Structure formats: structure tokens, C-alpha cells
Amino acid sequence: MLKYLLAVSTALVLTSAGAQAQCASLATATVGPISFVSAVTAATAPNPMALVYNPTRSLYYLFYGGNSSYPVEVFSATGMRLTTVSPLGYDFRGVWWNPTTSQLEGNGYSNASIVAKPLDASGYPVATTITTIFAAGNGLSMQNVGTYDPVNNEMVYYSGGTIKRTSRATNATVASAAVTGLPVATTNLNSNVVLYTGCTGREYGLYDAVNKAVYFVSRATNAYVGTSQLPSSAPGNTDFGVTYANGQLYLFNYTTRTWNGYTVVSGTPTAVAAPAASLPKLELLPNPARGQVQVTGATGPVRLLDLTGRLLREQATNTVSLNGLAAGLYVVQSGTSTARLVVE
Known part of the structure; x- marks a missing residue:
């Protein structure tokens, strides 16, 4: 585990930050290749909100909404369920991976x-803990399932035929306008979900729950630009249960409790290799240290781990207390960056 932790800052990592591609709409969507079968029953958590991909760990997270006590499930890249973490600690609607901060965020x-959901050393969400980014949201409705555009650093919302973009830096409104040229009435569309595809000119997607189709919308013009038709057997989810992760559309089957994948565009960026030299470097002062250590270069919560990878402490501030720790070697982690710390 220590070898892995210390290698993170020197190995290549996968990130979709700044990646956008010239994509073509697939007139007919293809099914697969991966499905995610939930072990959480409808009685426990009925409303699936998002399936989110973490490219640095090749993990998927299945989030539910409706109560802060609901769980989150973690899956491998092949669709194997790895663990369930409960309670979530927040009533999420939209959830996304922010490649700049290397963390799960959501509304x-x-x-x-707007909050961040901390991860432990294994990349699993930490139960209960939430870090506030903005004390109030800036969406369009109470049930908005927000998404994130990493290229423009914007959070995106949809409701009633309107797409709204807000700044991830300030939470201020960037633009809010009605979508033009749609081939159907907005009453056909999933009322809360907008998809971010990462494709130039087809950045957004809206799901037609009646005709089982995705309608693509240009960020530049807010106009409809194309359709991908799904099989007639696709779920007709009207409120939630629609998401986009790692270049795939996913629809939740409420009967089988399964997220089924569909490919709706070609040329979609999924994960782009970026050299680790571009990652922020953690600096620890003093090092060796006793009592406390100051961490600079953190991109999210600061975690202190022992040599087995066990999480000892986690906090939002950059000053880490070392009180009560035995002398020895430890690992400080923030996002995908790590540094060795000697405690005297």
C-alpha cells in the first residue's frame, strides 16, 4: 500500500480535465458494454441520482438521493460491486468528479x-463526512440533478426547457436560457437531468423519456443539434435515473436495480493520460515535525495515513495535528498527491 501511495505522485494518472473531442452523434445508440447491478433495495433507497467515474482510481460510485442516511455503492471498472458506504451524510441530487480538485462534488x-465528498486511501467515500464548497446552491429547481463541465469550470443544471450554467469558482450565474429547436415538447424530457458529454458542439444531452432518445444541445448556441435513438426497451425515466459517466449514457432500470450503459456518440473523451509533473506538489513544513505540520499544495481534504494505508486523520484545513502519534514515518495525501512525513 505504501508503495502505491508514494508512486501516485510520480506515475501517470488518468484525468478528463480540459479534454474535449470532436464527436459525432450516433443515430442509433449501441447497448453496453458495462452494467452496474445495485444491491441496495428500493425500500432502502428508491431514487438513483448519479453514477460517477473516478479516473484516478478506475472506480464508479452509485449515489442515491432522498435522505442523508442513504448509502453510496462503489464498483470496479468492470462492474463488480466492491463495497457499500453508509450513511452518505448528505441528500445529493447531482454528483460529479472534478478532475481539477480530484474529488467527488455535488449539489x-x-x-x-455545493459540497465535496471526501475519499479514503482506497478511493472509497468516507461515511457521513461532507465538505462545504458553497453554502447555497444556484440551480433552477429543488430537484436539479446538476453536472459539471471541467473544460469551462462550470456547473450545469436543467429544468423546464432551460439550461443554466454557474461558475465553479464563484457559484455565480454564467448564463441561463431556454433550449431552442427541440423536436419534441419539453414535457417529454426527464425533468431534472442534463448530461455533459465532453464533445465540442454537443456538450449537453437531454433525455426523452417518451421516445427513448437523447437530444444533443450546443453550449455555444443553446440549440438542439442532433439525436441518438435508444432501443424501445430503454427505461422511460422521467425524474431521475439518467446519468453520463466515462463516455457512456446510463439509464437505471428500477425493476432490476441496474444501471445499463449506452453509447450515444463516437469519439467521446473518456480518460486522457496526463503527466504527473502537472500535478500539484505537496510540501510539508517542518519535516521532520512534532505537534503539527503545515501542508501546502493541497487540492482537497488533507489525509494522514500510516504505512499500511490506514486513514488516521482527515481535515479540510492545511494544518495537521500530530498530537498522540508515535514517532515514525507517515504519508500525507491530498487528491492524487502524496508526501512522506517523519514524526519525531
Whole structure:
């Protein structure tokens, strides 16, 4: 585990930050190749909100909304369920991976706030813990399932035929306008979900729950630019249960409790290799240290681990208390960056 942790800052990592491709709409969507079968029953958590891909760990997270006590499930890249973490600690609607901060982020019910969900050393969400990014949301409705555009550093929302973009840096509104040229009435569309595809000129997608189709929308013009038709057997999800992760559209089958994948565009960027030299470097002062250590270069919560990878402490501030720790070697981690710390 230590070898892995220390190698993170020198190995190549996968990130979709800044990656956008010239994509073509597939007139007919293809099914597969991966499905994710939930072990969480409808009685426990009925409303699936998002399936999110973490490219640095090749993990998928299945989030539910409706109550802060609901769980989140973690899957491998091949669709194997690895663990379930509960309670979630927040009533999420939209959830996304932010490749710049290397963390899970999301918006809450009723525009409650924008938050980050910390991960442990294995890349699994930490139960209960939430870090607030903005104290209030800036969406369009109480049930908005927001998404994230890493190229323009914007959070994106949809409701009632309107797409709204807000700055991830300030939470201020960037633009809000009705989508033009749609081939159907907006009442056909999933009422809360907008998809971000990462494709130039086809950045957004809206799901037609009646005709089982995805309608692509240009960020530049806010106009409809194309359609991908799904099989007639695709779920007709009207409120939630529609998401986009790692270049795939996913629809939730409420009967089988399964996220089924569909390919709706060609040329979609999934994960782009980036040299680790571009990653922020953690610096620890002093090092060796006793009492406390200052961490600079953190891109998210700061974690202190022992040599087995066991999480000892996690906090949002850059000052880490070392009180009560035995003398020896430890690992400090933030995002995908790590540094060795000697405690005296």
C-alpha cells in the first residue's frame, strides 16, 4: 500500500480535465458494454441520482438521493460491486468528479449547497463526512440533478426547457436560457437531468423519456443539434435515473436495480493520460515535525495515513495535528498527491 501511495505522485494518472473531442452523434445508440447491478433495495433507497467515474482510481460510485442516511455503492471498472458506504451524510441530487480538485462534488436537494465528498486511501467515500464548497446552491429547481463541465469550470443544471450554467469558482450565474429547436415538447424530457458529454458542439444531452432518445444541445448556441435513438426497451425515466459517466449514457432500470450503459456518440473523451509533473506538489513544513505540520499544495481534504494505508486523520484545513502519534514515518495525501512525513 505504501508503495502505491508514494508512486501516485510520480506515475501517470488518468484525468478528463480540459479534454474535449470532436464527436459525432450516433443515430442509433449501441447497448453496453458495462452494467452496474445495485444491491441496495428500493425500500432502502428508491431514487438513483448519479453514477460517477473516478479516473484516478478506475472506480464508479452509485449515489442515491432522498435522505442523508442513504448509502453510496462503489464498483470496479468492470462492474463488480466492491463495497457499500453508509450513511452518505448528505441528500445529493447531482454528483460529479472534478478532475481539477480530484474529488467527488455535488449539489443538494432544494439548492441546499455545493459540497465535496471526501475519499479514503482506497478511493472509497468516507461515511457521513461532507465538505462545504458553497453554502447555497444556484440551480433552477429543488430537484436539479446538476453536472459539471471541467473544460469551462462550470456547473450545469436543467429544468423546464432551460439550461443554466454557474461558475465553479464563484457559484455565480454564467448564463441561463431556454433550449431552442427541440423536436419534441419539453414535457417529454426527464425533468431534472442534463448530461455533459465532453464533445465540442454537443456538450449537453437531454433525455426523452417518451421516445427513448437523447437530444444533443450546443453550449455555444443553446440549440438542439442532433439525436441518438435508444432501443424501445430503454427505461422511460422521467425524474431521475439518467446519468453520463466515462463516455457512456446510463439509464437505471428500477425493476432490476441496474444501471445499463449506452453509447450515444463516437469519439467521446473518456480518460486522457496526463503527466504527473502537472500535478500539484505537496510540501510539508517542518519535516521532520512534532505537534503539527503545515501542508501546502493541497487540492482537497488533507489525509494522514500510516504505512499500511490506514486513514488516521482527515481535515479540510492545511494544518495537521500530530498530537498522540508515535514517532515514525507517515504519508500525507491530498487528491492524487502524496508526501512522506517523519514524526519525531
